Amino acid sequence: MSIGLLSLIVIALAAAGFLIGRQLALSKAGGDIRRLHSLPGYYGQTVFLFTAVPALLLMLLWLLVQPLLIETRVTSMISAADIPDGSSANLVMTDVRRVAEGIDLILARGQLGETDIAAMRADLADVRSRLAEVGVAVGTNVKPGVFEAAKAYRDLSHGGHLALTVAVLALALAGFGYALSRIRPEFRARNVSEGFVRVLLIAASLVAILTTVGIVLSLVFETIHFFRLYPASKFFLSTTWNPKFGGGSDLGIWPLIWGTLYISVIALVVAVPVGIFAAIFLAEYASKKVRAMTKPLLEVLAGIPTIVYGLFALITVGPVLRDWFAQPLGLGTSSSSVMTAGLVMGIMLIPFVSSLSDDIINAVPQSLRDGSYGLGATQSETVRQVILPAALPGIVGAILLAASRAIGETMIVVLGAGAAAKMSLNPFEAMTTVTVKIVSQLTGDTEFASPETLVSFALGLTLFVFTLGLNILALVIVRKYREQYE
Amino acid sequence: RDQIQSAGSSTVLPYATIVAEAFGENFSFPTPVVESGGSGAGRKKLCEGVGENTIDIANSSSRIKQSDIDTCKANGVNEIMEVRFGYDGIVFASDINGKEFAFTPADIYGAIGANVAKDGKVVANTAKTWADVKADFPAQDILMFIPGTKHGTREVFDTKVIEAGCKATGAYDLFLAAAEGDDKAKEKAAVAQCNTLRTDGTSVDIDGDYTETLSRIDANKNAIGVFGLSFYQNNTDKLRVATMDGVMPSVETIAKGEYPVSRPLYFYVKKAHIGVVPGLQEYIDFFVSDDMAGPNGPLAAYGLVPDPELAKTQEMVKNDVAMGPLN
Amino acid sequence: MNDMRLTERAVETKDIKIAAHDVQVYYGASHAIKDVHIDILDKTVTAFIGPSGCGKSTFLRCLNRMNDTIDICRVEGEILLDGEDIYDKKVDPVQLRARVGMVFQKPNPFPKSIYDNVAYGPKIHGLVKNKAELDAVVESSLRKAALWNEVKDRLDAPGTGLSGGQQQRLCIARAVATSPEVLLMDEPCSALDPIATAQVEELIDELRENFSVVIVTHSMQQAARVSQRTAFFHLGNLVEYGETGQIFTNPKDPRTESYITGRIG
Amino acid sequence: MNDMRLTERAVETKDIKIAAHDVQVYYGASHAIKDVHIDILDKTVTAFIGPSGCGKSTFLRCLNRMNDTIDICRVEGEILLDGEDIYDKKVDPVQLRARVGMVFQKPNPFPKSIYDNVAYGPKIHGLVKNKAELDAVVESSLRKAALWNEVKDRLDAPGTGLSGGQQQRLCIARAVATSPEVLLMDEPCSALDPIATAQVEELIDELRENFSVVIVTHSMQQAARVSQRTAFFHLGNLVEYGETGQIFTNPKDPRTESYITGRIG
Amino acid sequence: MTAEATNMPAKARPSLYAIDPRTKRRNAAEKRFRLYGVAAVGFGLLALVVLLSSVLGSGLGAFRQSVLTMQVPLDAAVLDKEGTRDPAAIAKVTTIAYGKLLQDALTAELTEKALLPAGMKPKDVGGMISKEAPAQLRNLVLANPDLIGTTVSFDALANGRIDGFFKGRVTMESAKLDSNVSPEQLELAQAMRDAGLLALKFNPGFIFAPDASELRPEAAGLGVAILGSAYMMLIVLVLSLPIGVAASIYLEEFAPKNRFTDLIEVNIANLAAVPSIVFGILGLAAFINFGGLPQSSSVVGGLVLTLMTLPRIIIPARAALKSVPPSIKDAALGVGASKTQTIFHHVLPLAMPGILTGAIIGLAQALGETAPLLLIGMVAFVRDYPAAPPEGFFDPASAIPVQIYSWTQRADPAFTERASGAIIVLLVFLLVMNSLAVVLRRKFERRW
C-alpha cells in the first residue's frame, strides 16, 4: 500500500469517525443536543483527531526512522571489497537503492517473478542491462555484493512497509475505538478539541523559534571559523572594508553598518510619509471605488521584482539625481548613490506601509471619528489626533516590517548604490549594505574557507544581533508609548 | 537522482549550459542541471561529500585552492578530476560612441592606482582626466568600472594589468624600496601597495555581472569597463574595445598568447560519482570533445578561447585521471 | 418630583435658533425622518422624546450634519441656523459643528488621556492661548460635567478606562469645553446616577442662559424638569411640538397622550 | 409610581444562587472592589445601585468572570455559583458564562445581521435542533426584548445599523436567547423609552420565575419596581444589601439614606 | 458654578456662509493634508506606471517571435545511413547533422526563389536559423522515423538577431558593428518576410518551453520556471498562511504576557529583518544537508520561502487581530462562546482584511525572491520539466525570478527582452494570485 493511499485510508477512517462520533453523541443524548456538553460536531472532531493525528504522526516518524535503520543494516552487509576506491559506502548505497528500485520495476513489468529475482545472481545475469531495459540507469556493472544488498534492502523495506501499514492502521483503529468509547453526553468534547487546537497554535508559533535557532546554528559555526582566521577586534572595530582576492583584506563591518542604516533611513523617509499619507487617503478620503482599485495597484509595487527597481535606479534615477542634484550642488559625480538606492527602495516599500496601515486605520471604530467630527474637528485633525494614535501600534508594526525589508534588500542596493563600502555623510556617494556584501562574498569566486567568503556568516550573525537590538529598542519604545493609553 | 548536477562560476555558466543543452538533445540522459552561485560556493558544494545530494561537477573560473582540496579530503572526496577546457579573455571597452583608446597596463595603473611614481617619488594619484595620465589620451574624465573583489576576473585584472602596470611604471620598485622586513615580506607589501586602487570614485567596483557594467556605461558614457571577451563579442554594437599593448583582443590573439589578459577556465569532477551518476562520464567527454570545445565548436563561437592543449585534456578525461597535488 | 418648576418659567419670546423645514432622512431606501418642521429657539432647552427607534438621534444628527459621515444616509429639506441653510454648499460643516456641539448616545471617549479628551476641542478651535488657560478650561469643563472630583488625580489615565457613566460625563465635558452655541445631547444621562444626573441637569440649565440645548431623553421627568419646549417623535414623524408644560399636561395629539400617560420611567 | 408592589411580594426563603465572599478587585494598583460579601438568591431579581464609578459593573463582571479579559484586572476572594467556586481551576469559564449570561452597559452587537446576532448563542450551545427551532428561538427572544416588531422585516440588516435603544434590546435578546440560569444586566434600560422599559421589566419579572437576574440600574424607581433585593455600592464597598422594600424605606446606613433621598431620576 | 458660565468666551455670531479666518486656515490645512494624500497615492501610482511601462515596453516583444517556414527534405542518406529505420541508429545522428540539413534546405529554397544575394555563404544563411531548430527537427524525426525520405514543411525559429531586427532591437547600423549578424543577413530577412517565408508570430514557446542556453535566446522559455514557481507558491501558501495565522492568533490572543512571549515577539520581528539569503543558508543547512532533501528542488525552495514569509505574515496579522475592538470579544464571551469560538467566529473575520493584506504582500515578495534560492541550487539552468506533484516537488526546477535574474546576466541583448517578458509573466502570476485575496478582503471589510 502506498503512503498516499495509507494516509487517505486513515483520513477516510477519521472522517467516518467524525460522522459516527457525531451521531453517537446525538443518540446517547437521545437526540437532544441540549443534554450534550458540547455541540455534536465537537464529539465528531475528537474522534477525527484521535483517529488521524496519532496514526499520521506515527507514520511520519516511521518514515523518518525506517530508512535510517534499514540503511545501517544494509550498509553493514556491504563488504569493504564492494566499495570502489575513492568511493564511500554512502555512494554504494545509492546504487543499492537504484538497483532495488529497478528490481521493483522489473517485477512490476511482470518480466520476472519474485523467485527469479531471489535466484538471480549478479555475477551470472547481466543485471545492468536488465535494469537499463526498465529505464533505470546504473553507472557501472552491478557487483554481486551490491546486488545482494539491494535484494536485502528490498526485503527489509517491504517488510518495514508492511509493518508500517499494519501499525498505522492499528493505531488509527485504536484511536477510533478509544475516542468513540469516551463519548458520553457529559464528555467535554469541546474542551478536548479546543485544547488540541491550542496545541496546534503553539506549535505554529514555535516554528518561528525553531527558525531562529536554525539560523543561528547555521551561521555560528562558520562565524567561529571566520574569527579563527580573522581577528574579531578588527572585524568589529576597523572602519575599512576592503576585501582582496588573494587575502590580506580589511574586513571592518562599520562601513557596511553605516551604509545599511543610511540607505534604510532614506528609504523609510520616502516610504513612511508616502505610505502613511496614501493609507490615510485610501481609508479616509477615497471613495469606495477608488480605494478598491488603488490599493491592489499599490500592492503591485511590492510584487515587482527588485531587479526592475534596481535597473530603474541604475538607468533612470541615478543619472537624474547626478545631473540635477549632485553635480550642481558639488556633491560628487557618482550616479550610484545612497540617495538613488534609498529613493527607489522607498518606492518599493510604499505598499508595506500603505496597505497595512490602511487596514488598521479602517479598523478604527466609526464612533471615534464621530466623536471628533462632533466637536467640529476637520477630517485631517481627526485623522492626525484621533485615528493615527488609535492605529499607532499597527502602523508601527507596518513601519518595522518596511524597515526590515529595507535592511534585507540586495538588488536595489547593488544597482542603485554601488558596491563601495564607505562611511560618508554625503548622500550622493556610493555606499553599500551588509546584506549586499553577504550575498556578494558568499557567491564570489574566492575560495570558501577564506575569510573573504566566511565573513558573510559573521556579517549575517552580526546583522542578526544588530537588528535584534533595534527590535528590542522598538518594542520598549512602543510599550512605553502604549502604556499611556491602554 | 538521475541528472548530473553541477554548480559554480558564473563565467563558466554559459559554456556549461551550452554543453548541457546539447548533451540533453543528443544523448538519452536527462539534461544536466547547471547552477550558478560562484566558483567558491561551487567548489564548497563539491567538497561537501560524496552521495546523492551533493553535486558532481564544480565549475570554476580560477584554479582550485589547497584549502578546498583539504575540505574535500576531510569530507571523503578524495579524488577530483581537474579539467581545463579553455580560456577567457578580458577586455577593456567603452561606449560605442566613446573615444578610441590604446592602453598599456601602465596607463591603467597610472589612472586608477592609488599611489603612482612621479619623478622617482611615490605620490598620491591626482589624475583627473586621461590626458593627465598620458598626453596623447583625450581629456576625458577617468572613470573605470572594474570587477569587484568577489570576482575571479579581479584576480586576473590585478596580476596581469595592475601589477604589470605597477612594475612598468616603476612604482613597484619604489614600493619595494620603502617596504620593510625580509625579502618576501617586502615583496608582499609592495604587491599590496600596487593593488591599492583609488577610492575617490575614479575606479568603481562592480559586484554584479557584465550586464551591470554595460548598463553603467550606458548611464556614464565616458566610462571604461572591464568585460569578458564573450560578453564583448555579443555586444560589439554597443561597446568599443580598447587594445592592450597594441593587440586587439580576439579569440585568435588570445589563443596565440598575444593579448596579455586572459585566464583559464576549469571544471572539477568528483571521481567517485563517475559510474554512479548516469551519464557523467559521457557528459565530461562530450564537454571537452572537439564538437564542443574545439576551435569550431559552439563554445568558441560564443567566445571561449579554445585550449591549445585540448587533445591532452580529452585524453585525460577519457582515462579519468584524478588531479595530483597542487603545484 | 418637583413639577412645579414648569410653572416658574416665563415663556419669553425668543429668537429662532434653528429652523428645520420639510426634513426627510433616508437610510438607503428606508425613510427614517418624515417631513419634519421644527423651530428650535435660542436660549432654550428643547427635549426630544419618543419611543426608541423613532428617529430622535437621526434628526439630532441632522442638526450638525453628523449624518454626512454615514454613507447610506441622505438628508432632504432645509435646516437653517440663525437663518442660514446649514446644508448650503458654502457652509463648512466643520465651522457648523464648532457652533453646534454634540454628545453622543454611546459614550465614545478617544483613546487618549482624560485631559487630552477634554482639551481636544479647545485646542483645535484655538480657544486658548496657553497651557494655563487650557488647564482652566479642562478643569471647569470637567467640573461642569460633575467628573472633576473623580478624575482630578488621574487626568493622565486613559479615558477608555473609565466606568460607563464616567465616560458619558467625560464626553459631556468634552463637548462643553468648546462652548458651542447649540449643544445637542443624545441621552446624556442614560448611564448616570441620580446625583450626577442632577448635576448635568444643572449644567444644562446654566447653559441655557447663553445657548440653546437640544436634549434627547427617555425620561419624561427629565424632559419636564429641564426643558422649556418638547418635541414628540413617532415613527419618524414629529407628532407634536410645543411648550413642555402644554405637552405634558395637555397634549393635542392622541399619540402623544398615550405615550405620556403610559409614563413609567 | 406604584411602590405598592413592594408590599405585594412575599419574601420566601430561597436558595442562594451566587455567594460572594471577600471579593477584592484591583485594576492594576487601584482597588475597585473592596471586601464584598453578598449572597444572590435564586429566582430573585437583585438590583445593584450606587453612584457612577462605584464598581457596580466591575463587580457584575466578576460574577461571570468577564474580568478575565482585562489584563490589568485581578480578582481575589471566593465566588460560589450553586456552591461551586467559579474561580476554581477546574471551572471552564465558557460553561460558566453559558449559565451566567450578560448584557453589557454599552450595547455591543456583532457586526453581523440581526438574526445572526440572536442566533449565535443558541447555535454554539446546541440549544436547537434545526433551522425552524432556531427561527422560533430568535423570534421569541426578540419578542421578549420588545424588538420583534421593529426588526421583523429586516432580520438580515446589520445589527450595528440599529438605533441606540434598538441595539440595547438586541443585546438583551441575544443574552436571553441562550436561556442562562443567571442573567447579569448592566443598565439594560438606559437607552430605552418608558414603553420598552416596561416591556423589559416585564421580561425580567418573567425570567424571575425560573432564573436569577442581577440588574444594575440608576433608576431607583426601576430598582424598586423590578427587584426583590437591592445592593447599594459606594466607592467600591457594598454598603448595604437587603430586601428592596427595606432598603428604600428604611435604610440602615446613612450613606444609603443620603443616596436614596437625593433621589431624583 | 453659575459664575463660571459668564467666563465662557462670548462669541460673536459670524455667518455660516462666511468662513472665518481660522477655519479658512484649518481648511487650507485640510486641503493640504488631503493633497498630501493624493500626492502620496499619485506618487505611488506614477512609480507603478513608470515601472510597468518600462517593463511592458521592453517585454511585450518576448511574446512574439520570428519564425521561418521552409521545406526540409529529410535526406535518408544523412539521417539513416544504413536504411534500417532502427531508432537506435537514427538517434546516433546528432543535431549537428540536422543543422547542416536545415542550412542546405534553406539555401536551396532561397536559391530557388532567387532571394539569395550573390556572394552570401551557406553558413551565413544557416546562421539565420535558430540553433534550437536542429533539435526540434531531430525530435520530430525521432518521434516519427517514417518521415525520413520525405520533405516536410518545418517552422524554425529565426536567430535572435534576425528577430531583433523585426522588433527594432537590431538595426542596419548596429548590424554593421555587430559581429554576430551582417546587414546582408538582415536584408535577406526582410526579403524573406516580404516573400512570406518569415513572419512574426505569437510565441507559445516563451511560456511553455524550458530555458535555453546563451546561444539561442530566441528559444528560451519560462515553462520550467513557471512550474517551479507554481509548486513553490503552492507550498508557501499551504504552509505559511495557516501557520502564520495560527501563530499570530496564539501570540495575540492566548499567549500569557510574559518575558517568553516578549522574546517570541521580538524574535519574529527580527526574523523579518533577516536578509533573505540567510534563509538560503538555513535551507541549505537544514533541509539539504541535514534533512537530506534533494538540491534544486521546489520542495526545498518552498520550505525556505515559507520560513522567510512567515514573519511577514505574522506581523500584519497580529496588528489586524489587535485592532478588533474588545467589545466584540466581550459580546461573544458574554453569551458563553469559548475563547476559540470567539476568535474563529468573530475576531478572525474582522481581522481578515489585514491578514489578507499581509498575505498578499508576503507572497508577492516570496514569489519574486531570488537570493535564498541561490544557495539551495535553484538558480540553475534546468531544462527538464519537473513531474506532476507530489513527486515533482522533489525534481529540480527553476523559478520565474531566477529566470529573470539569470536572463538579465546573459550577454546576448535578446535576453533583456525576455527578462522583461518574464517580469510580465511574473506580474500576471502575481495578479492572479492576489486577485483572489483582494476579492476575499473586500468581502470581509466593514466598519463598525
Ligand SMILES: Nc1ncnc2c1ncn2[C@@H]1O[C@H](COP(=O)(O)OP(=O)(O)OP(=O)(O)O)[C@@H](O)[C@H]1O
Ligand atoms: N478597564 C479599567 N481600567 C482601569 N480602571 C477601571 C477600568 N474599568 C473601570 N475602572 C475604574 O474602576 C472603578 C469602577 O468602575 P465601574 O465600571 O465598575 O463603575 P460603575 O459602578 O459601573 O459605574 P457606572 O455607573 O458609571 O457604569 C471606576 O473608578 C473606574 O474608573
Ligand SMILES: Nc1ncnc2c1ncn2[C@@H]1O[C@H](COP(=O)(O)OP(=O)(O)OP(=O)(O)O)[C@@H](O)[C@H]1O
Ligand atoms: N446607520 C444606520 N443605518 C440604517 N438604519 C439606521 C441607521 N441608524 C439608525 N437607523 C434606523 O433609523 C431609525 C431611527 O433611528 P434613530 O437612531 O434615530 O432612533 P432613536 O430615536 O435615536 O432611537 P433610540 O432611542 O433607540 O436611540 C431606526 O429604525 C434605526 O434602525
Ligand SMILES: [Mg+2]
Ligand atoms: Mg438614539
Ligand SMILES: [Mg+2]
Ligand atoms: Mg458601569
